[in-house]
Amino acid sequence: MTRREEFDALALETRQPPARLAGSVRRAVRRARLRRFVMKPLAAAACLAASFAALINISLPFALAAHDVPVVRELVEMLAMSPGLREALDHDFVQYLGYTAEDNGIKFTLEYIIADQTNLTVFYRLEGAEIDPEEKRINDGPRIDFDLTDETGELLEYMAVWNNPDEKGGRLRQLSANFMDRIPDEMRLVLYVRMHTDAAGAAAGDEAAPMEAVAGEFDLMFDWEEPEFITLAEAAFPIRVDARLSAAVRTIEIGQTFEVFGQKLMIDRAELYPTLTRVYWHENPANDLYILNASLYLEGAEKEPLLTHADSGLSGYGAAGDESRCAVLQSAYFDEDEPLYLCLDRVSTIPKTQINAVYDPDSGFTNLPEGVTASAERDGERLLLKFDLSDAYDIYSAFGGQAFREDGSEYGTVGYGTITGENRWEYLAVDDYDGGRVTIRVQNTPSRTLSEPIRLRIQ
Amino acid sequence: MRDKEFIERAEAMRERLYRTAYPYLQSESQAVDAVDEAVFRAYKNRRTLREDAYFETWLTRILINVCLAELRRRKVEIVTDELPEQTHEDYDGLPLKEALRRLPEPLRAVIALRYFTGLTLAETAAALEIPQGTVVTRQRRALALLRLELTEDAL
Numbered sequence: 079m080t081r082r083e084e085f086d087a088l089a090l091e092t093r094q095p096p097a098r099l100a101g102s103v104r105r106a107v108r109r110a111r112l113r114r115f116v117m118k119p120l121a122a123a124a125c126l127a128a129s130f131a132a133l134i135n136i137s138l139p140f141a142l143a144a145h146d147v148p149v150v151r152e153l154v155e156m157l158a159m160s161p162g163l164r165e166a167l168d169h170d171f172v173q174y175l176g177y178t179a180e181d182n183g184i185k186f187t188l189e190y191i192i193a194d195q196t197n198l199t200v201f202y203r204l205e206g207a208e209i210d211p212e213e214k215r216i217n218d219g220p221r222i223d224f225d226l227t228d229e230t231g232e233l234l235e236y237m238a239v240w241n242n243p244d245e246k247g248g249r250l251r252q253l254s255a256n257f258m259d260r261i262p263d264e265m266r267l268v269l270y271v272r273m274h275t276d277a278a279g280a281a282a283g284d285e286a287a288p289m290e291a292v293a294g295e296f297d298l299m300f301d302w303e304e305p306e307f308i309t310l311a312e313a314a315f316p317i318r319v320d321a322r323l324s325a326a327v328r329t330i331e332i333g334q335t336f337e338v339f340g341q342k343l344m345i346d347r348a349e350l351y352p353t354l355t356r357v358y359w360h361e362n363p364a365n366d367l368y369i370l371n372a373s374l375y376l377e378g379a380e381k382e383p384l385l386t387h388a389d390s391g392l393s394g395y396g397a398a399g400d401e402s403r404c405a406v407l408q409s410a411y412f413d414e415d416e417p418l419y420l421c422l423d424r425v426s427t428i429p430k431t432q433i434n435a436v437y438d439p440d441s442g443f444t445n446l447p448e449g450v451t452a453s454a455e456r457d458g459e460r461l462l463l464k465f466d467l468s469d470a471y472d473i474y475s476a477f478g479g480q481a482f483r484e485d486g487s488e489y490g491t492v493g494y495g496t497i498t499g500e501n502r503w504e505y506l507a508v509d510d511y512d513g514g515r516v517t518i519r520v521q522n523t524p525s526r527t528l529s530e531p532i533r534l535r536i537q
Numbered sequence: 538m539r540d541k542e543f544i545e546r547a548e549a550m551r552e553r554l555y556r557t558a559y560p561y562l563q564s565e566s567q568a569v570d571a572v573d574e575a576v577f578r579a580y581k582n583r584r585t586l587r588e589d590a591y592f593e594t595w596l597t598r599i600l601i602n603v604c605l606a607e608l609r610r611r612k613v614e615i616v617t618d619e620l621p622e623q624t625h626e627d628y629d630g631l632p633l634k635e636a637l638r639r640l641p642e643p644l645r646a647v648i649a650l651r652y653f654t655g656l657t658l659a660e661t662a663a664a665l666e667i668p669q670g671t672v673v674t675r676q677r678r679a680l681a682l683l684r685l686e687l688t689e690d691a692l
Contacts, residue, residue: 081685084633085652092556092653096565099555099572103547106576107540 152250153190153201162353162409163199166192169412171352173320179313184271186313189250193319194351195327198226198236198255200267200317205248207271207311223270226255226317234265256354256406258395261324268314326352328411336532338425341365343372345420346402348536355407357420361399368398368433370522373424374405377533379417397521398433410537418537426525435477437463437516447520450476461511463518467495467502470524475504478521484514538583538592546592547576553654554600560649561604563634571607575600594663597654601646601664608642636683644679647672652687 153172157164166172177188185205192199204222226234236255328350336343342362349356355376361369396403410418428447435446443452449468454461465476474495481489489511495504508516554575558568579596586595637645643665650661651672662669680687 081633081683082687085685085687088560088633088637089653092559093552095552095555096569098566098569099551102551102555102569102572103544103576106573107544107547107580 156201156250156252163192165409165412166194166352169352171323171326173323175315175317177315179315181311181313184311186269186311186315187248188267188315191317191319192353193261193323194353195260195324196257196349196351196356197353198257198261198317198319199353200224200253200255201250202253202269203248203250204271221272222251222253223272224253224255225268225270227266227268228262229264229266231266234262235259261319263321263324264316264318266314267317268312270312271310273308273310323352326411328414330536332420332534332536334534335362336422336534338369338372338422338528338532339367339427339526341367341369341425341427343369343422343425345534348420350409350411352409352411354409355411357405357407358402359405360402366429367427368430370398370426370428370520371424371525372405372422373525374407375421375423376407376410377419377421378413379419398428414537416537417535419533420536421531421533422528423531424525424527426523428520428523433520435518435520437461437518439513439515447476447523449524456511457507459510461508461516463506463508463516465495465504465506467497467504468524469502471497471502471522472525473497473522476520476522477504477506477518479506480519480521481506481508482517482519483512484517489516538586538589542589543580543583543592547579547596550593550596554596557597557600557649557654558604560637560653561601561645562607563638567607571600571603575603578603591663594660597650597656597664598666605642633683633685640679640682644675644682647675648679648683651676 154164154167157167171192171194173191173193175188175190179186184207185203187203187205188200189203190201192201224238226236228234234255234257236257238253238255330348330350332345332347334345336345342365344360344362346358346360349358357374359372359374394403394405432445432447435450435452436444437452437454438444439454439456443454446452446465449470451466453464455464456462467474467476474497475493476495477493479491479493481491483489490509492507492509493505496502506518551572554572555568558571558575559565562568562571575596579599586592631639637648640648646665647661650656650664651658656664658669658672662672665672667675
């Protein structure tokens with residue numbers, strides 16, 4: 079082969095690029111977009127833990143005296159629609175923290191906590207977490223998650239009940255955690271800014287985000303798969319709840335019975351905390367019906383204001399048939415000298431024999447609650463259940479996602495429901511379906527309103 | 538430069554970039570890796586490009602730097618392995634690929650851009666940030682070392 083022939087052969091090689099070259103630009107762009115966020119998160123978190131170990135919490139009055147009042151005004155405005163938390167703020171049940179941390183270009187600022195024995199509300203800011211509008215698609219994120227752990231990193235038991243990740247720029251954001259048991263005096267909050275990986279490839283020609291399917295049709299819903307999220311930045315903060323705040327509770331023993339539609343509902347006691355009230359109750363085991371939901375609320379002497387569910391958005395703990403259940407309501411802690419009434423105006427019930435609907439692959443559905451029709455479809459490893467809800471349903475879910483195998487073990491499920499406009503349905507995807515009978519627990523039926531609310535003075 | 542435009546123009550250059558990287562690295566997979574890396578670096582720094590008209594030469598320049606960095610890394614590896622150093626190069630006695638690889642970098646760059654990437658004299662000069670006369674000189678010298686007769690129709 080002459081040199082010239084060698085050259086021609088070599089030139090030809092370069093004109094026949096490998097197939098992998100086709101994705102080169104998209105790969106590189108995706109990598110660049112992700113890389114902006116994912117550098118050195120672990121190192122940053124470690125530094126933070128060390129940096130803040132020596133910090134102590136500062137009281138709000140001190141912060142008010144020493145720091146910028148506009149920040150406090152923002153907090154007051156934010157709580158305008160949260161009477162319980164606002165009341166706690168007015169009574170200085172707030173700790174100013176003022177911790178800051180930066181990771182991967184995103185600045186975290188932990189401003190305040192409002193805490194009592196059962197509930198923690200955290201107010202924080204994020205700066206630099208917005209995705210370039212040119213690159214942003216629907217549901218691209220970022221998504222804000224958090225963990226609360228003990229000092230060893232063990233995850234604590236709580237309900238993460240509220241989060242407003244959509245605030246823009248450095249505006250104040252809020253998250254809450256409601257603890258079944260007493261809140262620990264010391265804990266560690268880890269905040270995560272996350273983005274799902276498909277978002278990064280959007281402008282590089284990828285298909286539309288799969289999350290869009292959630293708002294779409296039945297088939298699309300079940301085509302949807304949980305997008306994979308990556309952590310863009312994280313920051314860890316120590317939280318030490320002021321002993322003065324975590325000690326505050328007033329307990330009112332009640333021991334009264336409400337009778338509704340022939341069923342007895344026993345009210346045991348109320349625990350009043352600075353940010354919420356817990357009312358403990360149980361059903362009389364001799365009842366014919368299970369009480370699925372009871373609409374309990376608190377009233378003052380003038381029937382105003384109506385103190386319904388807590389600001390956390392949590393309505394309560396427990397399920398039909400449990401020995402003890404708990405309604406979580408607005409706080410009445412600071413109204414010690416005022417009359418206080420516990421009221422009930424609505425319940426939803428179901429005959430005890432109908433608490434479980436059953437799907438049998440051979441014979442179909444049995445024991446469905448009144449007003450519900452259903453269909454099923456096998457999709458590979460999943461069983462897809464569709465329930466149509468009658469007009470009587472005032473809540474988007476009859477079942478709530480609990481499904482069991484014949485041996486009593488629970489399936490993993492994904493559910494979605496709506497009662498908007500003409501759409502009145504609930505979908506439930508049962509994962510790893512074994513082909514046998516499926517028992518589906520009923521959680522809601524249309525509520526029935528009492529002709530006259532029950533009103534019991536408890537204080 | 539907006540993202541969409543960046544991606545469209547980079548996509549349009551993809552094969553040309555590969556043809557630039559290949560003579561340097563002489564490996565399909567490493568040439569693609571170099572293209573990936575160059576686009577990655579360009580995307581990160583796209584806002585520093587003041588004149589969109591220079592996008593192609595700017596991206597080519599980045600790619601050459603990536604290739605050179607890779608070659609430097611390889612050289613370090615070779616030194617580490619204590620291979621005997623060539624004191625005299627008989628380019629004519631080597632296969633063309635190897636002869637190209639052993640050309641001094643400034644000469645290899647000109648050959649790669651002129652005869653594999655297909656750039657004009659002016660474009661090559663812009664990509665290498667040298668005068669066109671220097672390109673001509675280096676081109677002549679490189680071809681002489683390779684004992685290879687190439688004209689414009691070889692592009």
